[in-house]
Amino acid sequence: MGRPVVVLLVALATANAVKVPESGYLFTAPKVLQAGTDERACLSLFNLPGPNRALKLKFYERDVPSSLSTTLDKSDFLLFETNTAVPDSVAENGEYCFDITIPSKVVARSADMHMELTAGEGVWKEESVVTLKSETFLTLVQTDKSKYQPGQKVLFRVVTLSHDLTALNNDLNEVWVTTPDNIRVAQWKNVKTNTGMVQLELQLTEEPPLGSWTIHVLTTQDTYTKRFTVEEYVLPTFELEIEAPESLESNEKTVTVKVCAKYTFGKPLIAANVSINATARGIGSWQYNNNPDLLRNISDYQFSDEQGCAIFDLVVSKIGIGHRNIGGGNTVIITIDVEEQGTGLRQVEVKEVSQAYSFINLRQSDNAQKFLKPKLPFYGEYTLSMRDGKAAKNEIVKVCYTAKYKERVISDEKKPTPDDPVYSTHKKYESHVKTEFGYTPFFWETSEPNRRTTGGECREYKTDENGRIVYYIPPQAEDIDSIDISTSTSVGGDSDSSHSTLTAFFSPSHSYLSIDAHELPEQLPCSGDVTVKLLSTEEGPVPAMVYKILSRGKIIKAGNMNTNTLTFPVLPKMGPEFKLLVYYIKESGEVVSDSRVFKVDKCFPNTVQVSWDQKTVKPGDSASFTVRASPNSVCGISAVDKSTELLGTSNQITLDTVFSKLQQFIINSFESPNQVRSDGDYCRELQLSLVDTLRSGGATVAELTGQSTPEGTPESETSGAAHSSLFIPPPTRSQRFRTDREDAIKPFDEAGFLVLSNLALETRPCYKRVQAKELPELTEDKIQASRVTSTTPAFFTAGLPPPPPPPVALASVAAAPSQEDQLRDFFPEAFLFSLETLE
Secondary structure (H helix, E strand, C coil), rough: CCCEEEEEECCCCCCCCCCCCCCCCCEEEEEEEEEECEEEEEEECCCCCCCCEEEEEEEEECCCCHHHHHCCHHHHHHEEEEEECCCCCCCCCCEEEEEEEEECCCCCCCCEEEEEECCCCCEEEHHHEEEEECCCCCEEEEEEECEECCCCCEEEEEEEECCCCCCCCCCEEEEEECCCCCCCEEEEEEEECCCEEEEEECCCCCCCEEEEEEEEECCCCCCEEEEECCCCCCCCCCEEEEEEECCCCCCCCCEEEEEEEEECCCCCCCCCCCEEEEEECCCHHHHHHHHHCCCEEEEEEEECCCCCCCEEEEEEHCCCCCCCCCCCCCCCEEEEEEEEECCCEEEEEEEEEEEECCCCCEECCCCCCCCCCCCEEEEEEEEEECCCCCCCCCCCEEEEEEEEEECCCCCCCCCCEECHHHHHHHHCCCCCCHHHHHCEEEEEEECCCEEEEEECCEEEECCCCEEEEEECCCCCCEEEEEEEEEEEEEEEEEEEEEEHHHHHHECCCCCCEEEEEECCCCCCCCCCEEEEEECCCCHHHHHHHEEEEEEEEEEEEEEEEECCCEEEECCCHHEEEEEEEEECCCCCEEEEEEEEEEEEEECHHHHHHEEEECCCCCCCCCCCCCECCCCCCCCCCCCCHHHCCCCCCCCCCCEEEEEEEEHCCCCCCCCCCHHHHHHHHHHHHCCCCCCHHHHHHHCHEEEHHHHCCCCCCCCCCCCHHHHHHHCCCCCCCEEEEEEEECCCCCHHHHCCCEEEEEEEECCCCEECCECCCCCCCHHHHHHHHCCCCCCHHHHHHCCCCCCCCCCCCCCCCCCCCCCCCCCCCCCCCCCCCCCCCCC
């Protein structure tokens, strides 16, 4: 079997072979636009001097019934628009940021965005889909308790916040309360808030329906609910603390449980009757029937000691947990019952302990470096934790990696010709293609490439106090397509492993950028400055770069820099995570970019401090309560008996509660639109662009299709870019498209940025798989006239002079006569078949 052939359509003869656009732009905004807000957007200019520079953005509804779209004008579906003039103070290669006002009435989920940029006599138009999110607030409901008795008063407040946790003065359309039978017993219409907060109350009757009641809050956007319970109960006077393992190994037979009881005022509950009962979940009746030595439950009891505690060693193998004849994956249900002597007051709690398949967890850090940039180092991060969630310190983690690449050497064997008229036409107009296409390589293949793997490299790392390792992969050559990474570790008798693949980036000018943050902690504090390094393959001065920070779906900071480090403050509004995007535009018009995710501690922007003037007071004494916060803060204060919290704390607004609701504002990498197109879509469009270029160079329809133009059809009728697809036959089963790299658009898309540009954002090479032509039989004359060469594609030798062709030595073939003495009697249809090195 012959080796595969890879034919290069466009290659770079030098590092600066990228075609230079006369002028251009790069527009960025969040991929998801929030109704009722002002969204920040930015326009980077490329050789666009003033004056008279203006940008128009129009957003049209997409989900329009076909019956209406054919009868109404496009303007009838306009949702909103923004017009802005670029100030003359902005340089021709500067950046201008502005706000897009999204009306609160917008309810469409997506829109077609039409952009029109004018500068002098130049006009650029582009369209894109953008996701719209209806107006959304953080509406929180808090009650003073989680449970109420008949006849008590229910106090509750409603808090409305924006995405940055600032109070909103939006009125509430309606608030009402329903019983467990869904009967409305109270309501408030058009409730006005006091700087984002309103407090209401409901008096329960002496015989209300018992069960779960619901508070409903209707805003202009949505309805929010909060539940509370009404039941008869005795207020507990003591609380329980239970210590038990989070999980069990499959062969563990004993569980140790420590139970401590103390009064709400801190004193231990001594000589209380502590009983414990354990059952197994996951073990069927037939297993108990077939194992007569098994018990369905085990019990024990003790009196609490002077510290109010009791310790139990439960032999759970008696109920099938860890039993030799019972499989794993089961759960121990432990019920603890503590009764105070003399009063009969009891507290009951249930604890579940499951058998785990793994007691260590090796995971890739959320903010680890994601992209592999050739010629730049890669720093990966993993975190190792134990079954209880604690960090596994000073443990060994082994990291191995192998690199993959395609063999480019073409053998001296007979080489097949791609059976594609576009390829054949390109060969004829090669010089024109090279002039027009400076940055978009295109390859033809007649079979799968020879893929090779480098020898594996392994290294061991020791986890730090946070269970974290940072591993290092040295800079890789540009012919590396991807790297496979495997990590493994063993702690005691348990082990865990992980596997991942990194796809390499491509740049036609060999320019790469990487945000290096491996020296920073996995989670940043929510205050103070942070510095990241910017690694670049550029030689000489650091290029002028642009950076943007996206948090909670908003561009909160944008700036310019020309240093290899970036320092910026971390603010509470950047939690729980933010994305950093850095890019620059080369003189050739190529965009070089990188982005990274950073996790941030959960913090409120308004720091509140609460204190009492005394730790302990007697009944009837007074105590002073002090609250410290920012000026003009509105504080909701609640004071309850600590015993009420023993009945439940679901009524409270906590830090985790608020930040869980903030997740809805984070733009994830999978959010629409997906700007990294599939290989098929990307390569087909690239091929259409190639056909346009060939047409502009003089190629005919017959040449591009391999068929004659229908008789009577003028050539002009099928000319022009709009008909490029007519020249390309539908792909057959043997025709496939593939790309093996990532390029500059990927960091924008991963970080949640919408990007529109006429600059070189997508430059990754395309491979088209086609069938090979059947070759005519070779004769000695054809062999003598042909030159056999072997070369490496210029994609991997850009900027290097081509090697001289080797001499042809065929001793058995006589020398051909000179052209003057040769009488032509042979007129072949195919007279040349060879590979030549591009200059």
